[in-house]
């Protein structure tokens with residue numbers, strides 16, 4: 041291999057692996073504005089573009105465990121209290137309940153419309169304009185069945201809460217620019233603002249958010265936190281957030297160290313990929329929180345196919361278990377079947393002559409007997425097979441949509457990847473069940 045080739049290869053590798061510092065004009069102005077507002081950086085971070093996660097924050101120096109990675113003055117957080125102190129407080133001056141997300145979203149639209157007159161201009165200029173979560177997608181009908189219902193719920197909630205805001209502003213005009221308020225608070229802008237709050241708001245203990253003016257339908261526990269919302273998520277991150285009342289700051293402390301030039305992550309919580317996709321528009325490969333839900337009916341069908349003689353008794357067992365609300369976590373994950381799923385299969389595979397006390401004893405004993413365990417694994421494998429057929433069909437249907445990426449953007453790409461993740465999970469689960477049969 042020649043020297044030039046090696047240099048070129050190294051250059052290519054560097055551009056692939058290494059983050060690109062991207063301190064845009066907007067980012068630098070945000071930092072400048074925050075400093076003028078009394079913020080002091082607690083460690084040396086810089087905005088950078090990372091290949092897998094997009095824009096995030098990079099450590100300019102090694103960060104040791106126990107360091108504060110961000111401390112934001114309380115007055116730089118956007119909360120319901122901020123909205124109460126703003127010129128659009130009157131929108132919520134009606135005898136109705138509003139959700140915290142609805143209030144913050146409405147405020148964002150208002151401030152974005154004020155442009156250079158907004159206190160929050162430098163923050164708003166750094167916000168994304170598009171999202172890959174289903175909430176931002178006008179048409180979600182193409183989503184795989186298991187995601188469709190959730191996505192439609194989210195879209196429905198956005199429409200419902202928007203119409204409440206529209207009713208409240210009615211035909212009023214803006215005192216600042218004389219435009220019709222309805223042309224400022226458009227549905228499109230509301231969807232944008234809603235996605236900003238979904239993907240970026242942090243949890244703030246309600247006791248630091250006390251207010252008694254706007255009637256809230258949920259807990260007042262959301263805040264938009266400039267700068268803090270530039271941290272990406274990793275489940276290897278271990279952070280502690282707190283409000284230091286005596287200093288008036290919201291602080292994030294890391295329990296793990298970060299190397300110089302590496303991305304500094306926070307942890308959004310133990311979220312499965314379907315939650316990450318719905319709320320944030322991204323997924324994490326081989327997410328340990330992932331599982332595939334299996335319905336009672338699917339388990340019942342597979343067990344009846346395996347032991348057709350049980351058909352009659354299983355109908356009764358199924359009704360009984362459903363009414364009692366037993367076995368609520370019937371699912372599989374990469375390492376096998378959930379305990380509830382194993383127990384449910386076991387109940388359905390027991391001969392009609394088995395006594396209920398014996399069934400109970402076997403379920404709650406340390407482990408199933410060898411022959412019962414083999415039956416559970418066999419039925420489990422046929423369930424996984426059926427799920428694989430279903431998910432592969434969904435993936436083929438997505439792949440057959442030629443122009444979908446242009447139409448539905450990154451949301452489509454992430455949804456397809458999510459489906460591949462689940463297919464991979466099912467395959468790994470199948471291998472585990474096969475091994476247990478050995």
Ligand SMILES: C[S@@+](CC[C@H](N)C(=O)[O-])C[C@H]1O[C@@H](n2cnc3c(N)ncnc32)[C@H](O)[C@@H]1O
Pocket residue numbers: 092093094095096168239240268269270271272273274319320321322323324
């Ligand atoms: C609070 S913001 C983080 C900063 C954001 N990347 C930005 O440029 O403003 C959350 C959004 O960042 C992206 N994100 C966060 N963690 C990610 C990850 N591990 N992989 C991919 N995207 C991620 C998603 O688009 C998510 O909706």
